Amino acid sequence: MKQPGVSNRNRLIVLIPIAIVFLFPFIWVVLTSFKANDDVSRYPGALFPVNWTFENYPDVLSRLNFWRELFNTVVMTLSVTFGQIVVGALAGYAFARLRFKGRDLMFLLILGTMIIPFEILFVPIFLMLSGWHWLNTFQALIVPSIASPFAIFVFRQFFITIPKDFEEAARVDGAGPYRTFFSVMLPLSGSAIATVFILTFLGEWSNLLKPLVFSTDPSMWTLQQGLSEGLNKGANLSPDVGSLMTGVILVSIVPVAMFLVGQRYFIRSIAASGVKG
């Protein structure tokens, strides 16, 4: 059977150069993080460090206020992710399986809001948080992000596919909807949880606009803010490229490690995120 496409050899001839181009920034960032600042300007075209140095790492750890920013980022990311899963699974289950008046209309309304980006709403939310004296607190970084139309959608689409026998068996045993949900349905929903976990984790970890507006106090900065505001801003005046690339590595290390461990799940989640709307 002949399928379409070019021969394997020709495919590799095209793929290998593109792969090198894609990997190159990554390799350059890692190598540059071991360059002293003098080396960057003295041998600007050198790929490898002339004098290897490990000084950038301790230096940037303190300049970034790394541990504090890591803590802030982890608290924000995990809280939002966990909240989205709980709130989204509850609502998604109801929209998929439980009956009540106006259910489908409500779901359509929520679907409709999926396309409204945070970029449009950050000003009014900022003003609300400011009025509540929530700016520069964890709740400002967490609470507004918990209700996610996308998470509700993912869970609803998942619960719709589960055979009804599972619930009926639980009901015969006299379980109400909450017990059925927590003891039967939620334990089954690992793949939906994984999808929401991965996408929300990545989105929150990488988010810059939200902390930039809601938490301006350096003690409440996230890692992305530390890199953008602390290291990169003003770097044009006396660029310390080695430190900047160390910063790039330090803010990326957690999601990259997660990706290396769970590549299949990442790719599957991103594919699932495209099937929305």
Next chain:
Amino acid sequence: MTAMAGGTAGTGKGKSKSGLNVREQLSNFSFTVPALALMAVFLFYPIVYVIWLSFQKWNLLGSPKFVGLDNYSNILTGASQGDFFHSVFVSVVFVVLAMPAQIALGLVLAVLLERELRGRAFFRSIFFFPMVVSFVAAGVAFTWLFDPTLGYFNTVLANIGVTLPDWKHDSTWGIVFVVIMNTWKVVGFSMILYIAGLQGINAELYEAAEIDGARTTWQRFRHISWPLLIPTTTLLVITNTIGSFQAFVPFYVMTQGGPAGETKTIVYFIFSTYLNRTGVACAAATLFLIFVLIITAIQLRVTRSSDNIY
């Protein structure tokens, strides 16, 4: 946990809505209350609030003052017109370059990687990997990789007599370099969706096409793969267009809106004005909201007419 709904909760077949009493319905509805309450406060109310604010003059000191359509006329015909129209222009240029770039490259990579190949998973991971890096990290890395004085490429190319354009002081080239970074960063999304689309095509169709005279690879792609990928392409055009119109961080990190504010996108305009000219920022946000709604309406129309499975 007040649920005593017992056997009637849920969607038991043949049971009409009226088959549930009020208490059971309330118990079922209660599952959605956390989501609805949070959405009411942080989604529905802010939509109303941003529209209301767009009719107010306010710099966050004192109290807002109703000014009717002043903010809109300010943006569309008056003082801020220059910055706002320019930001719309920057966003449009960015979308026009970024959206086709990621779709075309994503399609090429998907076609190359769809079938069995040694190292296929490895290649796929390499092209996908930038998706997990933040725009801040990618932006900072590309800023210095392509820096006109210290950058690696600039220096290497200088040896063979080629000078990189000074994209930090030229707004057109600034946008182009943001597009390069953006394509590297997000092409994995288009690639993954195209691979899924290609794998969904029945292999027998290709055999049938070959019998019908589609001999070359190009002919089979042109007459089988491409038409059957139209739903995927439509979806990617829409999601990538909306996504690219929201671009803020790539510019904030790489060009910092410069030189002289010439690379500020729509969201960047909102970000630069919200503290001092809150009403103007909200008028821009409201116009942007209307624009997103129009794009989505077009999406619904197009996907329905092309019999999209999504």
